[in-house]
Amino acid sequence: MRVLIVEDEAKMAGLLRRGLRQEGIAADLAGQGEDALWMAGSTEYDAIVLDLMLPGIDGLEVCRRLRDDGVWSPILMLTARDGVPDRVAGLDAGADDYLVKPFSYAELLARLRALARRRNGERAPELRVGDLRMDPAKHQVWRGEQPIELSAKEFAVLEVFMRRPGEVLSRFQLLEHAWDYEYENRSNIVDSYVRLLRRKIDKPFGVDSIQTVRGAGYRLREDGSP
Amino acid sequence: MSRIPIRLRVTLAFTIVMALLLAALGLFVYSRFKTQLSEQIDQSLRSHGDDIASLVARKDLSKSTRLLGREESFAQVLTPSGEVYATTPQLAGHPQLTPAEAARAAQASFIVTRPHVRSITGQARLLARPAPGRGRTFVVVVSSTLDDRNESLQNLRTILLIGGPVALLLASLAGYFVSGSALRPVEAMRRRAAAISAAEPEARLPLPPADDELRRLGETLNAMLGRLEAALERERTFVDDASHELRTPLALHKTELELALRYAKTPEEMRAAIASAVVEVDRLIALAEDLLVLARSAEGKLALHLRRVRIAELLGDLRERFAARLDRSGRSLVVEPTDGLTVDGDPVRLEQALTNLVDNAIQHGGGEITVRAGEAGGEVQIHVEDRGPGFPPGFIDHAFERFSRGDPARVGDGAGLGLAIVEAIARAHRGSAHASNRDGSGADVWIELPGAPR
Numbered sequence: 050m051r052v053l054i055v056e057d058e059a060k061m062a063g064l065l066r067r068g069l070r071q072e073g074i075a076a077d078l079a080g081q082g083e084d085a086l087w088m089a090g091s092t093e094y095d096a097i098v099l100d101l102m103l104p105g106i107d108g109l110e111v112c113r114r115l116r117d118d119g120v121w122s123p124i125l126m127l128t129a130r131d132g133v134p135d136r137v138a139g140l141d142a143g144a145d146d147y148l149v150k151p152f153s154y155a156e157l158l159a160r161l162r163a164l165a166r167r168r169n170g171e172r173a174p175e176l177r178v179g180d181l182r183m184d185p186a187k188h189q190v191w192r193g194e195q196p197i198e199l200s201a202k203e204f205a206v207l208e209v210f211m212r213r214p215g216e217v218l219s220r221f222q223l224l225e226h227a228w229d230y231e232y233e234n235r236s237n238i239v240d241s242y243v244r245l246l247r248r249k250i251d252k253p254f255g256v257d258s259i260q261t262v263r264g265a266g267y268r269l270r271e272d273g274s275p
Numbered sequence: 276m277s278r279i280p281i282r283l284r285v286t287l288a289f290t291i292v293m294a295l296l297l298a299a300l301g302l303f304v305y306s307r308f309k310t311q312l313s314e315q316i317d318q319s320l321r322s323h324g325d326d327i328a329s330l331v332a333r334k335d336l337s338k339s340t341r342l343l344g345r346e347e348s349f350a351q352v353l354t355p356s357g358e359v360y361a362t363t364p365q366l367a368g369h370p371q372l373t374p375a376e377a378a379r380a381a382q383a384s385f386i387v388t389r390p391h392v393r394s395i396t397g398q399a400r401l402l403a404r405p406a407p408g409r410g411r412t413f414v415v416v417v418s419s420t421l422d423d424r425n426e427s428l429q430n431l432r433t434i435l436l437i438g439g440p441v442a443l444l445l446a447s448l449a450g451y452f453v454s455g456s457a458l459r460p461v462e463a464m465r466r467r468a469a470a471i472s473a474a475e476p477e478a479r480l481p482l483p484p485a486d487d488e489l490r491r492l493g494e495t496l497n498a499m500l501g502r503l504e505a506a507l508e509r510e511r512t513f514v515d516d517a518s519h520e521l522r523t524p525l526a527l528h529k530t531e532l533e534l535a536l537r538y539a540k541t542p543e544e545m546r547a548a549i550a551s552a553v554v555e556v557d558r559l560i561a562l563a564e565d566l567l568v569l570a571r572s573a574e575g576k577l578a579l580h581l582r583r584v585r586i587a588e589l590l591g592d593l594r595e596r597f598a599a600r601l602d603r604s605g606r607s608l609v610v611e612p613t614d615g616l617t618v619d620g621d622p623v624r625l626e627q628a629l630t631n632l633v634d635n636a637i638q639h640g641g642g643e644i645t646v647r648a649g650e651a652g653g654e655v656q657i658h659v660e661d662r663g664p665g666f667p668p669g670f671i672d673h674a675f676e677r678f679s680r681g682d683p684a685r686v687g688d689g690a691g692l693g694l695a696i697v698e699a700i701a702r703a704h705r706g707s708a709h710a711s712n713r714d715g716s717g718a719d720v721w722i723e724l725p726g727a728p729r
Contacts, residue, residue: 150526154533
């Protein structure tokens with residue numbers, strides 16, 4: 050999962066990014082509305098955390114322009130204003146959700162997960178592909194009833210797969226959803242994480258769920274039997 | 276009396292005055308009427324008497340002459356000793372005066388009222404007068420009934436006794452309704468006033484259409500409601516803005532702590548998070564202090580510990596206090612020396628105001644910062660000038676308002692309270708705060724305080 054944080058207060062932005070990364074969520078920062086517009090336009094974010102009060106173009110305007118540009122990433126608006134008219138204005142400008150400062154960090158994470166879920170038309174909080182299960186909130190993965198220990202980044206890559214089961218995902222798509230701009234665009238980092246994942250979710254169970262599609266990328270199959 | 280409702284009181288007063296007036300009028304009319312009627316009767320008695328007297332004087336009256344009475348009246352001629360000389364037939368042999376009265380009447384005429392006179396029903400009026408004739412003086416007595424007069428008076432009394440109270444009742448009712456309708460706007464205003472609360476401060480009292488005292492009262496009260504509404508609105512805005520300003524650092528603080536709880540594993544990480552949180556708390560404390568100063572000064576309760584303060588002493592350590600920040604931002608501060616200026620003020624508050632001014636110049640201004648003090652017309656002015664871009668156009672008018680910023684989205688971490696506090700402090704010292712853009716470039720912000728008497 051990859052998130053864009055649009056927040057002009059550097060300390061707040063830094064904290065949010067640090068926290069999201071700890072959850073294995075890739076996060077990029079934009080300090081101004083203009084930056085947010087081109088970043089969201091060039092990368093398909095799974096969610097955008099947008100502060101309402103920004104220098105230059107404000108949050109409402111950013112929201113409106115993103116929707117005008119056809120960017121449909123879910124937007125979670127953050128603001129210190131909690132009046133009903135403020136909330137209405139935010140939602141009407143195209144935001145999907147609204148969180149008033151000071152918010153609970155746990156709630157922010159939960160809302161981001163909910164937004165990602167809604168976007169993919171899912172309803173269940175748990176992801177399921179064959180007998181592979183993932184709980185994004187608790188950060189846990191099981192094969193059958195057997196829990197699997199994954200690092201934050203491994204988890205993030207697997208989540209990208211599990212949100213699009215059966216689809217062929219290019220290395221670039223995987224990169225885009227699991228890493229943020231701070232990582233160099235080296236596609237072999239994707240390959241090495243896929244290798245790490247196979248070693249943890251496939252080999253011990255004698256299955257082969259992550260399939261290499263030559264010249265295209267990888268695919269997570271429901272029926273993982275070799 | 277004061278416990279009775281106004282409407283009843285007005286009606287009661289009106290009724291009492293009306294009753295007195297009607298009674299006085301009735302008595303006046305009655306007595307005038309009575310006097311007039313009596314005079315008419317006396318007049319006709321006199322002319323009747325004159326007629327008889329002229330008969331006596333013409334000497335063609337004899338003992339046997341039968342005097343003619345007029346309607347319901349009689350005439351009699353007596354000798355001064357009281358014997359009947361001539362009379363209307365009904366009274367033959369009945370002298371109407373006692374010998375003493377006859378003797379008196381021979382001297383001078385008089386008129387009396389008799390309760391009963393022979394041949395006349397009811398009260399009678401009687402005139403006796405001397406009448407010279409045939410070498411001796413006679414006494415002429417004429418009399419007339421008072422029945423007609425009494426009947427007329429009786430009628431008048433009846434009319435007055437019935438008509439008066441009826442008129443009084445009608446007038447009182449009219450008074451009751453008129454005062455009721457005059458007071459109706461008061462009741463309407465009362466009812467609305469009872470319903471007005473802080474929840475709908477825009478509500479006003481209904482005004483009567485007439486341009487009268489009640490309308491003026493209503494307008495005055497409405498003007499007062501308007502002032503209260505404006506004050507309430509200012510208060511609300513302040514609370515809104517204050518809570519908004521508190522939320523940003525609180526959000527930061529909370530996130531910082533939550534992240535530390537969730538992810539910090541080593542003591543170093545924990546320590547770093549706590550140190551950062553302390554910085555946030557300091558910021559919150561400063562903000563709370565600022566808000567308190569503003570709230571108190573708005574209520575006129577900013578406590579000042581006044582003493583004689585030398586301006587030189589205030590400006591003395593300014594450079595030192597800002598040295599670190601000036602170094603960091605590569606700016607310089609020049610404090611021009613001052614000579615013997617003093618004010619009566621609270622040195623801590625004045626220092627706070629100066630700090631805010633310099634702070635503002637560092638944060639939003641540019642170039643060298645100059646602090647200089649001077650005196651003009653008994654007022655001490657302390658200027659803080661910079662050589663930056665100056666205030667944005669249109670901002671100067673709002674520079675001292677609470678939560679006002681040059682850029683609507685925050686720049687730096689100021690809450691837009693600094694200059695508002697400067698003004699609050701200046702005002703608490705019975706001074707003022709001003710801002711302008713310098714001719715060349717840069718901003719000039721200064722406070723003006725009443726100078727201490729030398």
